[in-house]
Amino acid sequence: MYTHILIATDGSELAQKGIDHGLSLAKALSAKVTFVMVTEPFPVAAGATASGWVAGPNDISRYEEGQKDFAGGILEKARAAAEKMGIKADVEHLADRWPADAIIEIAEEKDANLIVMASHGRRGLGRLLLGSQTVEVLTHSKVPVLVVR
Secondary structure, rough: OOOOOEEEEOOHHHHHHHHHHHHHHHHHHEEEEEEEEEEEEOOOHEEOOOOEEEEEEHHHHHHHHHHHHHHHHHHHHHHHHHOOOOOOOEEEEEEOHHHHHHHHHHHOOOHHHHHHHHHHHHHHOOOOOOHHHHHHHHHHHHEEEEEEO
C-alpha cells in the first residue's frame, strides 16, 4: 500500500504528533520515511520598516543560519526516533521556500506515496479548522495526504 511516507514537520507540538503517527504507520507497513522541514525566506516585512531600517546581508545570513540550525535539530530528533523504531529514514531541509509548494515538490521528487502532516503548525490556526499550508497541500498534491490533529 504505502511504501514511502513523507512526514512534514515545522517543529511544533502538533507536528510532533504527525511524526509519531507517521512513524507508527511506517512501522506497521514496513515503509521507509523521509522527514521534511521547510523554512521560509527572510520576511520581507522585517527587512524594511517605517523608520527606514533595511535588513543587511549579515541579518539575512544570521536568519538563514538560525533556520538551518533549528531545522537540523528537529530533523535529527525525528531521524533518531525512526531509527529507534527500526525504520529507515532520510531527512530533507528545504530552505527559503514556501512550505506547501516545497512539500508537494519533494513528495513527487522522492516518489513518496503518502504525505503525513499536522493540521496546523507554529502559526496556529491560519484558518478556522486547517492551517493555510495544510489546505494548500491538500488541494494541490497528487499524493494522498494524511492530516493529523
